[in-house]
Amino acid sequence: MEESKKLIITVLGHDRVGIIAGISNILARANVNILDISQTILQGFFTMVMVVDFSGSTVELAELKTLLGEKGRELELEISVHHEDIFKFMHRI
Amino acid sequence: MPFSVSKDEILETVHMFQMQNLDIRTITMGINIQDCRENDGKGTGKKIYEKIVRYARDLVKTGEEIEKEYGIPIINKRISLTPLSMVIDGLSCAEVIKTGKYLDKAAIEVGVNFLGGFSALVHKGFTRGDLALIEAIPETLAGTERVCSSVNLATSKAGINMDAIFMMGRIIKQTAELTGDRDGLGCAKLVVFCNAVEDNPFMAGAFHGPGEAESILNIGISGPGVVLNAVKNYPDSDLGELANIIKNTAFKITRTGELVGRVASRRLGVPFGIVDLSLAPTPAIGDSVADILESMGLERAGTHGSTAALAMLNDAVKKGGAMASSYVGGLSGAFIPVSEDAGMIKAVEDGALSIDKLEAMTCVCSVGLDMIAIPGNTAADTIAAIIADEAAIGMINRKTTAVRIIPAPGKKEGEWVEFGGLLGRAPVMKVNQYSAADFIKRKGRIPAPIHALNN
CATH class of the missing domain: 3.20.70.20 (Anaerobic Ribonucleotide-triphosphate Reductase Large Chain)
Structure with missing residues (x-):
């Protein structure tokens, strides 16, 4: 089993201006490539799922998580980062 | 879409981690210590200590790395050993207590919160090693922090060793009394079994069974x-x-x-x-x-x-x-x-x-x-x-x-x-x-x- 370098970033919270800009800015500075974004408003809540490629990242994963966590607190959003394999393992055989 | 899992599925998984306490309860490394026997309790303890540190040095670090990279909380990293009674057979109770102290040291050194295997399998009868180990349980559990003990007293194939059960009633009481200042905490680290399994990753009953390989990783969800x-x-x-x-x-x-x-x-x-x-x-x-x-x-x-x-x-x-x-x-x-x-x-x-x-x-x-x-x-x-x-x-x-x-x-x-x-x-x-x-x-x-x- 090869370990891939894709991460899933999920964002939950109240919709406001600058969510995608704020997050993609952090990712761009870390040289993390966004492969896919989908967002919806679900029962009044903003939900966004991002698939990103972490292989060219200039920062460690832990630091990226810290940066996103800080941005999350600033924008009052719940941001989580998981490895894509978790989702594949859990939902696909 | 470069990714085959739907958004709903992704959100379901994220909810499990964030809201529903989904975690990996334990990664438990089983280690064979049958080759660690020396002439006394101290020597044997040292040899076990060295082997644990050699094998499990990176266990906690690796667990933490996986936790960070994958975003899955991994609560405990633990170690299980070959039932110690098989290794210390022939030593006295006082010597076995000395060995137990080294197990605790090893657990602290590699950073695991519990270490199992201060154990004996006596479902059909006792060896001298089994008796020495069982007698050493109260003092060991009172004098160590992370060592866990288990005794298998019965199996469906062998029946129930009532001599052992009689003895364990007293051992449990003694263990509670020796840790009376902590509400009998020692007994929380002591479990008796019927049909114990050899690959259990959960404490206090984890041990690395005699049928197991040199070293193995077991996961408790x-x-x-x-x-x-x-x-x-x-x-x-x-x-x-x-x-x-x-x-x-x-x-x-x-x-x-x-x-x-x-x-x-x-x-x-x-x-x-x-x-x-x-x-x-x-x-x-x-x-x-x-x-x-x-x-x-x-x-x-x-x-x-x-x-x-x-x-x-x-x-x-x-x-x-x-x-x-x-x-x-x-x-x-x-x-x-x-x-x-x-x-x-x-x-x-x-x-x-x-x-x-x-x-x-x-x-x-x-x-x-x-x-x-x-x-x-x-x-x-x-x-x-x-x-x-x-x-x-x-x-x-x-x-x-x-x-x-x-x-x-x-x-x-x-x-x-x-x-x-x-x-x-x-x-x-x-x-x-x-x-x-x-x-x-x-x-x-x-x-x-x-x-x-x-x-």
């Missing part, structure tokens, strides 16, 4: 909160449909265990053993097996219907989990500890759950009477009789049963014991006031049941 949420979402489903929902949920939970096991195994260069499918509760709100039973429609866990609800839950978890993992093993079933499960504690407080009902429930789940506080003045013979009952259930039903019971020194029924952390807190429960002393004092061996003769 968790997830009562996830199952609870799934059951709550279907208040009108009949029990057949509900079983199916639990199966699907158990599958998903187990897959995270399978993933972590494979990744950890590769990174540590240690073969992946098994995933243990047990639903292991924690004192956290919502992470409770009792809550699942109540969400199925029982007013309180422990009332009539609890055994049936638990049987269905336990079976559905196994069926879902078995599909999700390449190798399933360990105890694999719902745990029903009292002190570690907020819903169980409440059920006892409200008078809904008694030891007798817990005993009935252990017939249909793993593992047994777990983390139960009883009055400090309970007689050793009574504790032995409680163990004998559990061992009989295990022996006849060909399943693992266990007893981890704490006769809390100085405490009476209705008072509380406090252990803190994952071990939690528990109300002292009532035991039957009538004596079984004359029965227990007969000792000897209860023969294996007729269905053991299946060759």
Whole structure:
């Protein structure tokens, strides 16, 4: 089993201006490539799922998580980062 | 779309981690120590210490890395050893106590919170090593922080060693008394088994069985909160449909265990053993097996219907989990500890759950009477009789049963014991006031049941 370098970033919270800009800015500075974004408003809540490629990242994963966590607190959003394999393992055989 | 999982599925998984306490309960590294024998307790201890540090140096670090990279909480990293009685055979009790201290040192050195294997397998009889080890249990558990002890007293093939049960009643009392300043905490690190398994990753009963390889990684999953949420979402489903929902949920939970096991195994260069499918509760709100039973429609866990609800839950978890993992093993079933499960504690407080009902429930789940506080003045013979009952259930039903019971020194029924952390807190429960002393004092061996003769 090869370990891939894709991460899933999920964002939950109240919709406001600058969510995608704020997050993609952090990712761009870390040289993390966004492969896919989908967002919806679900029962009044903003939900966004991002698939990103972490292989060219200039920062460690832990630091990226810290940066996103800080941005999350600033924008009052719940941001989580998981490895894509978790989702594949859990939902696909 | 570069990714084949739907958004709903992604959000479902994220919710499991964020809101429903999904985690990997433990990564447990089993290590063979049969090659660690020296002439005395100290020398043997040193050799075991060196081997543990050599093998498990990166265990905690690797666990933490996986936790960070994958975003899966991994709560405990632990070590299980070959039952120590097999290694120290021929040494005196005082020497074995010295060896035990090195186990504690090794656990602290590599950063694991518990280390199992201060154990003996005596289901048919004692070696001198077994006797020395058992006698060393109270002082070892009082004098160490992280060492866990277990004794296998019975199997479906060999019957029940009543001599050992008689002895363990006294050992449990002594262990409680030596740790009386901590509500008898030593007993929380001591479990007696019928049909103990060799690849159990959960404490206090983990040991690296003699049939195991040199070293192996076993994974214990968790997830009562996830199952609870799934059951709550279907208040009108009949029990057949509900079983199916639990199966699907158990599958998903187990897959995270399978993933972590494979990744950890590769990174540590240690073969992946098994995933243990047990639903292991924690004192956290919502992470409770009792809550699942109540969400199925029982007013309180422990009332009539609890055994049936638990049987269905336990079976559905196994069926879902078995599909999700390449190798399933360990105890694999719902745990029903009292002190570690907020819903169980409440059920006892409200008078809904008694030891007798817990005993009935252990017939249909793993593992047994777990983390139960009883009055400090309970007689050793009574504790032995409680163990004998559990061992009989295990022996006849060909399943693992266990007893981890704490006769809390100085405490009476209705008072509380406090252990803190994952071990939690528990109300002292009532035991039957009538004596079984004359029965227990007969000792000897209860023969294996007729269905053991299946060759």
